[in-house]
Amino acid sequence: MEHYISILTKAIFIENILLAYFLGMCSFLAISKKVDTSIGLGFAVIFVLSITAPTNWIIHNFLLKEGALVWLNSDYGIDGNNTIDLSFLNSIIFIAVIAAMVQLVEMTLDRFSPTLYISLGIFLPLIAVNCAILGGSMFLVEREYNLIESTVYGFGSGIGFFLAIASMAAIRHRIRYSNVPAELRGVGITMLLTGLVSMAFMAFSGIDL
Amino acid sequence: MALLDKKSKEALTDPLMANNPISLQVLGICSALAVTVQLNTAVVMTLAVVSVLSISNTVISILRTMIPGKVRIIVQLSVIASLVILTDQVLQAFMYDISKQLSVFVALIITNCIVMGRAEAFAMQNSPGKSFLDGLGNGLGYGGILISVAFFRELLGNGSIYGYQVIPNSLYEMGYQNMGLMVLSPGAFIILGLIVWLHRIASGIKED
Numbered sequence A: 001m002e003h004y005i006s007i008l009t010k011a012i013f014i015e016n017i018l019l020a021y022f023l024g025m026c027s028f029l030a031i032s033k034k035v036d037t038s039i040g041l042g043f044a045v046i047f048v049l050s051i052t053a054p055t056n057w058i059i060h061n062f063l064l065k066e067g068a069l070v071w072l073n074s075d076y077g078i079d080g081n082n083t084i085d086l087s088f089l090n091s092i093i094f095i096a097v098i099a100a101m102v103q104l105v106e107m108t109l110d111r112f113s114p115t116l117y118i119s120l121g122i123f124l125p126l127i128a129v130n131c132a133i134l135g136g137s138m139f140l141v142e143r144e145y146n147l148i149e150s151t152v153y154g155f156g157s158g159i160g161f162f163l164a165i166a167s168m169a170a171i172r173h174r175i176r177y178s179n180v181p182a183e184l185r186g187v188g189i190t191m192l193l194t195g196l197v198s199m200a201f202m203a204f205s206g207i208d209l
Numbered sequence B: 001m002a003l004l005d006k007k008s009k010e011a012l013t014d015p016l017m018a019n020n021p022i023s024l025q026v027l028g029i030c031s032a033l034a035v036t037v038q039l040n041t042a043v044v045m046t047l048a049v050v051s052v053l054s055i056s057n058t059v060i061s062i063l064r065t066m067i068p069g070k071v072r073i074i075v076q077l078s079v080i081a082s083l084v085i086l087t088d089q090v091l092q093a094f095m096y097d098i099s100k101q102l103s104v105f106v107a108l109i110i111t112n113c114i115v116m117g118r119a120e121a122f123a124m125q126n127s128p129g130k131s132f133l134d135g136l137g138n139g140l141g142y143g144g145i146l147i148s149v150a151f152f153r154e155l156l157g158n159g160s161i162y163g164y165q166v167i168p169n170s171l172y173e174m175g176y177q178n179m180g181l182m183v184l185s186p187g188a189f190i191i192l193g194l195i196v197w198l199h200r201i202a203s204g205i206k207e208d
Helices: A002-014 A025-031 A035-064 A087-112 A114-120 A123-127 A131-142 A147-175 A187-206 B006-013 B039-063 B069-094 B096-105 B107-111 B113-123 B128-158 B169-173 B185-203
Strands: none
Touching: A002 A147, A002 A187, A025 A035, A025 A123, A025 A147, A025 A187, A035 A087, A035 A114, A035 A123, A035 A131, A035 A147, A087 A114, A087 A123, A087 A131, A087 B069, A087 B107, A131 A147, A131 B096, A131 B107, A147 A187, A187 B185, B006 B128, B039 B069, B039 B096, B039 B107, B039 B113, B039 B128, B069 B096, B069 B107, B069 B113, B096 B107, B107 B113, B113 B128, B128 B185
16 A cells, blocks of 8 residues: 555655656646636646556557567467567557547546536647656556556646646746746746746655655 | 758748747647756757658648548647657667667657647648758757757756766866756756746747
8 A cells, every 4th residue: 555655646746747757848838827727737637647547558568568469369379489569559559549538538528527528628638649648658668567556656647747737827827916027928937937846846855655 | 042942941940049949939848858967868859859850741741632631630640650659669779778768758759749730830731842841940949959958957967068077077176066956857947947038038039
């Protein structure tokens, strides 16, 4: 149990997908102008990451990994001695799975929870090309997590993204009344502030559960 | 340059300074910053992005009359993803150490907004030659920022440039210390913020 809590805190605070790995910066910079929309995007990312991480884990481990196809019988010429390594297809398959999952989530929400669909609605299609989602799936392959670890990692990364974007939106809301040099307004000051927020998150790096 | 007419030349040079994809259009930062701790990874990443971007722009421009409007995003995505896989395989074959350091970030070029953005905004309307130049220009504009961030991070964080130590030992003996912050992620954000600021002062662009 502690092991999973450790993965969770690591994904949220210490190795925050946005502040430590710079993934999802594009939507972060574009969306964090308003608090409401940031929270909407944050929830959508948590949702999609927790679904795509285990799905991509299953696909990687049962279809693409070296020797993953051994469950096919030897009629296909694949057995213990004769393995196939399809892991070079990881990225293209993952992005297709993500796009399909996002579509599926959108349709399910539309059918069963129209209020949630309306509030997340415009963000879901954007998420398909968010680097954080693909990055999450690639990291769980690289770190060789198991299924539960992957799910916990996906959920944690989502929360991390949510925290980062929500706090950034709040800061940008406050800074509207400050006297920032004209050329620094917009992206420049946002990058500098992100640096400071990221420095604050660095303070968690001593925590080891 | 007599080789290129005015419009093609613009497609190549515009994104380098006046319309830089990172500092002015604010696209494609996702996969950019994580590889800027050292110059050599940043240079390899730049080469990867330049080749993917220019080839994908050319291919999509050749296909542009054949792609049905409704499925264009998925066609663009599959062209880009195949090129990225190809680049990744080439890197693993010929530069294994660097490709290990770049880890997942080469694969993440797929979701780099610049590649999709240029395919959608330029290659779908222009001829293959011009699209190639546009891809080249945007890739180099992106690489320019990437390499300058990496230059400062490596210089201030490790006291070296491209792996060679440039800060003399005598300076360290006098008490000079490397700036640990530059090696960590906040350093990248701060350096990029300052570069964007300088670039905007130089080009006189303001945002409210």
